[in-house]
Amino acid sequence: MTAADPDTVIATARSWLGTPYHDQASLKGVGCDCLGLARGVWREVVGPEPFPIPPYSRDWGESGPREVLAEGARRMMPEIAPADAPPGALILFRMMPRAIAKHVGILTGPDTFLHAYERLGVIEEPVTPTWRRRIAFAFLFPKR
Known part of the structure; x- marks a missing residue:
């Protein structure tokens, strides 16, 4: 699987800057959460979403052993070391x-x-040491 052009991914992602935060949404300029941002970039760079995202609660990741996001990403994106x-x-x-x-x-x-x-919407910021320590998985957007 060939990776999408990173400059295209970045330019597309930056076009979402300023989109307000809205839980479970994925509409540029209207509202999105973090997953909605990734979904929107996918649609613009790769094409239609490969499977529907079921509704999720705000505390969906507070319990359970399954890496739901990583498992979903592995189904459609090449995984790389963080x-x-x-x-x-x-x-x-x-x-x-x-x-x-x-x-x-x-x-x-x-x-x-x-x-x-949440409360800030789509923003760009430094990968501080705190953020860097939290990175658990990394994936590349595939080419269309």
Whole structure:
């Protein structure tokens, strides 16, 4: 599976900057959550979503042993080691130690990423040491 052009992924992701945060949404300029941002970038860069995302609760990742996001990404994206993730990669974060990965971002540079964050919407910010420690998985968007 060939990876999508990272510059296209980054430009597409940045076109979502300023989109308000809205749980379970995925509409550029209207509202999205972190998964909705990734879904929207997928639609623009790769094409139609390969499977529907079932409704999820705000605390969906607080319990259970399954890495639901990583399992879903593995079905359609090449996985790479987080340390090798280049700009344009989708990254999954563990928000608490030993918890499953439940937050999604897109690297926009070696030390920056874009994500949808509650109360802030879609923002681009530095990959601080705290954020870097939380990266659990990384994937590449496939070519259309």
